[in-house]
Amino acid sequence: MRHRPLVGIVLSFVIGISVNYFFYIPFLFVFPAILVTTIVYSCLFILHSRKSNARPAGPFASPTAFWQGRVVGQTKGCVLTLLILTFLTGISYHNLRFSFRATDNISSFVSNEKIPVRLRGVVVSNPIVKYMPGTHLSSLKQRKKVTTFLLQTEAIESRNWKNITGVIKINIYPTKEESASTSNNNYHPFKLKYGNKIKLIGNISKPSTSRNPGQFDYKKYLQRQRPRIEAVASVVSINNIKFLSEGHGNYFLTFVYSTKKKLNNIIDRYVKKRSIPLVSSILLGDREKVPVELIDSFMQTGTIHFLAISGLHVGILVVSLHYFLRLLRFNMKTLAIIIILITFLYAAITGLKTPIIRASIMVATYYGAFIVNRRWDLSNSIVAAVFIILLINPSDLFNVGFQLSVLAVLGIVYISNQIESKVISGNQPSWWRNCKRKKKGTRYGFYLKYIVEKHFVSL
Template sequence: MKNRPLVGVTLSFVLGILAANFLNISLFFASLITIALAAISLCLLLFDRRECVFSILMFILLSGIIYHQFRTFSSSPDNISHFIKDDKLPARLRGVVLADPIIRHMLSSSLTTPLLQQEVATFLVRAEAVEYTPKESTYVDKREEKISDIRPDNSSGRHWKKITGTMKVNVYPRVQAHSINKKEDNLKTKNQFLVNFVKYGDRIELSGYLSKPSAPRNPEQFDYKAFLQRQRPHIDVIANLTSVKSIQILSRKQGNYFFGSVYSLKRKLTTIINRYVAEGSVPLVCSIVLGDREKVDYNLMDGFIKTGTIHFLAISGFHVGILVISLHFFLRFLGIQTKYLAIIIILFAFMYATITGMKTPILRASIMVATFYGAHVFNRRWDLPNSISAAVLLILIINPSDLFNSGFQLSVLAMLGIIFTSRRIEDRLWKSTHMIEKLQANCERNTVLLLLRRYCRKTFCASVSAWFAVAPLIAYHFNLVTPVALLLNIVVLPLIWCILVGGFLLLLMGGLAVPVLAPLFAWMVSCSEMALRNIILLFSSNSNIFYYTAGASWIWVFIYYVVATIFVLRKSFRIKFERMVIAVLLLLNIFIFSGFLAEKRDYLQLTCFDVKHGTAIFIQFPNGKNMLFDSGTWSNFDVGKRIVAPFLWERKVDTIDTIVISHEHEDHCNGIPSLVERFTVKNVFINKFMLQSGRKKELLKSMRKERIGISLLADGLEITGYEPAKITVLNPPDKDTLMRDEQVRHRLTTNDTSCVLLIEYLGYKIVLSADVGESGIKLLLSNNDTPLKNRSEDFVTDILQVPHHGGFIENTEELIRRLRPKYAIISGNRGIASTATIGAYQRSGAKVFKTFQDGALSFTIGKEGIVFSKFIND
């Protein structure tokens, strides 16, 4: 603390932020204690400085609590989020654009058509005013006023109310807009027109649908609302537009002059890259050089993730390090004095951070560069722990919520791993090599072969250090392990250096209009990009180089980093190496064998996920096996990847014993491919109608590629292996039934051929009916070969999945009379669920649950009966 005060200060501030996030401490209570501690610390500082250290650290800790609560949750009374009562509220607003629009790729989840990448343009707007009608308004208060200087014409009876807050605007390509002017016709898409039409600092008026950021509606689902709340600035509202015609420019250059100049410079730099670099190489080059990762193709981005090299795309301290080191040697070559060299590099680092959007990792690296080279400017001794602490502290002051950002965590851990362990690993593995190199003459040590060996050795050690530093956290956050990155980094690093350094030289030459050198650097960058792209796609196509995992709990991740810290600092703690090895082996045995001591399951649990218009139901059986009944939705949203997979990983499920695909419609199966890729799937059951249609050939082909057993279902069959539970197939009808009645065969729709399952356990009955329709229900109830043939009072369905997402079906009441359900589940959205259907079930005495209202639903059947829970409570 005496020699490195910033270390203690930063740790105290970090603990305060953690306490505020997990303990939900009252802001008022924390403020009172902070004031009291400030007074105590001041008194101790005046009378006994030795005793005031603890009080000061506690004061900083409480300051971290207050600062986090204030920055994260405080908002003004006229914030736009207070004015939205319902989702998708149509509104007209005015505000100032806070960032240039960017185009993101939205991947289609359709299984019947090739994967398409639709474009959506996004940008941020600082809200200034909202239009409303006084008679209809429910939120008018004394502060309302007309903004006549913005809209003089109020003849329509509508007025403008001043508001605050930040909006994220999304322009979706669902509706083809007419040309706004002739320039739009010359561009490929209307979103590309928008990027050139709207710029930072524009005051705009827009019409769209407003909604609050969505909170999770399923267990372990990504909390998008909390994510946006932790951004800088935090986003209060999302505005969705379907046409660029919904945006009108009122005035230009209403933003900050400095940032306006930065965005203008970045647009010019992007234009230079587009002009000189090969067209196919532009997205990846822009990502590596300027941080525009949104332009990268989905398949290539996925390849970087699977090979563990995604950090090369995310602008970080690594990029700053390459540029700073290259610039350092270049300035040294020119003979510039150390003090001036340091000033130039500091200015360059912050200029690069500004151009790339002041992202947290690059800002941290720039601060560390400033502390390192600043020591040379002021002739001070540079201290690494203090520099790291200063960088972390400044970033958390800018945005305390960055502490919970996985990118920030991984960036800091990778840096610490390389700094504190890379040299130690190299010394231990190549100890004799170092001794030989020291005895060699300078001319012998500087040969090309030895320099190449030294590069490979140091890069490998740095890669190992970084990998072991971040691997547990990557497995915890992303459930992915990529050991190939240890060796692939050696090959990728030179290509990244060529693209990054060559890209900056290209920007410099292109900006200075040097006609000879600019194409030369562009050729070097393009060739390096093509080589990098081919290497990544080649390795990522092999599924054996990466694997998905359920990951460890946060407790084991915490233990890992505590043990790693003690291991690195063992000499300071005077702990022998042999004792550390014994302790690590002991903990490793506890970790491995703890998985075999899992709690025995003596109950059946059914979880129905909220996937909007779709179905995804997961069942865990008493014998330890599981079953997934459908996984899909009618939207460009991967249910398997975003909802089902996180749920399974949290429950340490890495194998799906059975997947039942009820029928071929997208809202029941377009989430299956992601699950097949991420989990071991033993069996898949489909109906023969799905096989006959041939519309899901690619899906079935991917399953056969993974050597998954595919079987056909028909009524009367049983799915075995789940005893003591019993699973009976009630639908689709078998071939004999259809042969007896040709009219029935022609009357059946795709929905009517849905697989219907009856699950029985401890006398309780569950019926999963998928999308079975009127004809299917009629056939189901009249079939003498099913358990539904008897209308005795003994047959009661305890849990029924309402057919076709709760939509209207003519013979619903007949189905209710026959099955007499106690609990009815409607898996769908508000638009398809019929009030008549809901009313029919309620009149029968069934308790109706709706996923669009209650979120995910869980039913546990045991000896105590049925216990249900809703993810969203009233």
Template sequence: MDEFHDPSPLRLRQPFVGIALAAALGIAAADQFPAPLTDLVWWFPCALLLSLIARRTLTTLLFVAAAFFTLHSLRLTQAPEVRLARALGPGPALVHAEGIVSDDPKLSPGPEERSSFPVLLSQLAPASGEPLRDARDAKVLVRWEGSPPAYGDRVRLTATARPPRPARNPAQFDAADWLARQGIRTELAVRSPSDAAILDRRQGHPVLHAARDARDWMLHQLALDLDRDPDVRGTIAGIVLGIAAETPDEVTEQFRRTGTLHLFAVSGLHVGMFVVLAWMLIRPLPLPRGGQMLLLIPLLLFYAAVTGLKASVLRATVMTLVVLGGQMLDRPSRLLNSLAAAGFFLLLCDTHELFAAGFQLSFGVVLSILLLAGPIIRKVRPWLAPDPFVPPPLYSPAQRSYAALGAYLAPALGTSVAAWIGSLPLGLHYFHLASPVAVLSNLVVIPISFAVLAFGLLAIAGAAISPWLAAAYNNANWVACKALLGSIDLFAALPLGWFHVGTPDPIRPDHRLAVLDLGRAQAIVVESGGRTWLLDPGSARDYETITRPFLRSLGADRLDGLLLSHGDARHIGAAGDCVRDFHPRRIGVPSVQDRSGARRAFEARLAESGKGRALLAAGHRLHAIGGTPGIEVLYPPAGLDRRLADDKGLVLRWDLGGVRVLTTADAGVATERALLDAGVDLRADLLVLGRHATDPVGNAAFLDAVRPRAVIASAASFPEEERIPAAWAARLAAAGIPLYRQDRTGAVQVRITRRTVRIDPFLATEIGSEEWTRR
């Protein structure tokens, strides 16, 4: 807290601040305009020569920027993974590969044994060719079938090599970009367990093997006698070891909403608490102060290795090492300079860290605390102090208690407010989430989390003596953890404690329709009159990675309506999760029953929650409050009896301010013929088609009846029935009807203003955007 009393940390000499900023600017410039190797050959020596001749602060900073520009350009153009991707090309290729697993496998949900993990290659060869020279030391992502290997295992496999698939929807996590930042530009997909084998075990770095063994042992000790409470067990694992995967999704979401998810990312808070607890154990030892601090360093490094060596823990570890080094040399360090030094060394090790959300959040929050906490504390402290004209010896017991409370609250509140200010812009950018309640929640949960960490470390230490001792500490930790979870639930329930903020749309449409690409399904989001409706949330996986993030990017905390088209798990598998997350005011399902397990599971879950739903049939009209959007149910008729769920799906016509949109789910020839035979008015400006399981869709008579100005059609390369027939696409082209086929466009967004209708594909394709003036 010493720096909080300084007028400003920026007025002190902080040499690493300028150096770190220059490094960041050089990396950012190279990321936008990477220089080829031929330019770097003369660019970098010129910058070095200039810095040696001038010897000024500015030229030194220019040299640092040039050095990091060069380093990042080389990473982008000459790294092994880049050369390998260049050699393999864009298309899929069958290859034989061998290498060492460089991180823990991530298991895929589902009954099948599937996993993915990075592999550092020792060799890779096309199925009909010689080993590629550029493959050695390149890192690839392996998608494995069967029982997964472990970190350090040497594996041999035959797989299909291809570039990672980019995001196909707005707000979707871009795995391809994230993998590129991790040094991975190629995926190897193993077709069957027989195509892969583990050749040898434990070939990784010995220190990392020891850290993983220690982490697994610690995780087991922390779970003793807590088998029946997964929420508590997962929370303890997350806070003590930073293993968020052990924490249930519902608990993680509550921490995210209250701005306390940082407790699961081992950071300065955890490292600081660990150092305090370790120092309490080391302090009584009969060693000089320098020796005690020297003993603290390997403990700190081992804790960093056990908790995963992520950006937040590395930042905190480097800062702590700088501070400890200064104390040992009687040269007190300045925290802002230490923060800049930590950033500089991390960027020196990996320039891609600058673009990682964890790096930005970690450094952004700490920087905000260092710059803003002091002024805030000085403003808050007088409000929480007793009467300044009363001498402390004359304080009454109540005044002494108030003074003690104020002495804690002033720095805690100032730090909490500063941290929230620092995290707010990044939270809005990455998660579209604002959590004002974080200012209060952190005042309560951080002291409790200190107790959770302390009991956790005591349980680990006690396990070395007796499992019973570890279990005793775990039961004490159960109480602390329950208090923590109860506090989180309380803060999450506060009105306006958290809310999502949408990304501004520069067009500012009156109505917007988004057809999200789920591969073999669609999720359709309609915004109209300030209300948000969703037709089909998708499967559980698609909902988590595509539909929910998109709704959050709109600022949606609650849906005005949720409609389920038909009983297909790819379309409605996540309906229950959607109701839990967005509490729709109205829920509509087809009135006809089907044999879908996904629909039965949803109906049962809905009944347990006491929520109702409307049974929709042809002739029903749905109107939101205010009359927009208007939704007309055209199909199925009540009492329809068909075998396939695709033939019993909802066909809806949406009225969006006079622009009519017809959505047909996965309807096929039978549904289209039934609509035509019934003489239903099918005219619409926009037609959104799915794919039937067996039948073709969009026959000529149906298209003539609809007369769309554009068609958005679901499509996938596999299986055959999900593909769009070339003849059908040619017929639309001949009629002058733009076809947005989602195997090429990804998601498609339609923005409607008073004058125009604009259609934008998410991916760049040959068709491009389309705009027409409203009639």
């Protein structure tokens, strides 16, 4: 706590989130405890500050053992109270983000059974064209196209239009005629895009929940997303969607999606047609463009992770930018600002996946140290990344992708040095030993999570 106080703070915050996840604690029970702890911490902090400033100065400045004991005791009291406060904050924060809903939320108007509704709202994600399995899962001919996106609901029609809130997932299923009249890659209902206000007719219901122990819970999965998804609506035929207006989205996200579209146009222009889906997936995270046959091949060979955007992509981008800007004679502070801005822009373009956010925050802390003339600390950088990710979405703590991403980094940082002398022969070149050491450290981090989840290790 003395040298890395953020580690203890984030750990207590994580424990608080976990406690609320496994043992639901209402916010009304936690809030009085937070209030009391805040008052106690404030009093201890003020008292400690006054005692520290009241130390005798001059040749008799050496404190007595009694004085030292009081100061140390107050310091420990401040630290303990701060950790308790952070723990309670983690409980309440996860409760508010995961369990709290407004009275006019869309979840209050839907049930587990599909019901026909009319909705009005704003598109808050870029529409994606996917292939959904039909009656025969193994037959590619039975797979049909579906356009999926998120809708920020504004109103629902019963007898009259009633204002509502909440985000739902929309699946648009084209008819056979609509599918036949469009190509596989260019199908898009009237060029639907982020920020469009639309009106639609469809069937809406709550997401399905797990019926057996250990079964995948689709409802919880959607509720853990950012933003939280309350319901799923199916729309048959694009004729059941009416375009109202555009330009209702966030300006930054509008810029991000337009930039991504321009990058995709560049890829379409200069890359061979057969390689476009693979290049778009590796560079921009558009995995939906990859043909299902190719995805199946990657899965069978165990290399599907090559299609996933990860910290490796951020590392390649940052190293390339660093040396390019150094060749242009940029000073270190200007270089750091440019790299931080471009890194976060790339994270937004690729969909703000958890591994990308983690890597981007670590890059920001590293180059931010040059801006403020401070020393960079790797442990604080990792902990800061975890803390910011959980502030954005506390439910990411229970996301396997987040857990594996953090464990992989911890394995490289803290395990690789210990295993170098024990596992790797000293006769090999130093660069080869370093590569193998980092690879083994990452693998051990993955194995730890894998053993906990699956209770066995694949050979």
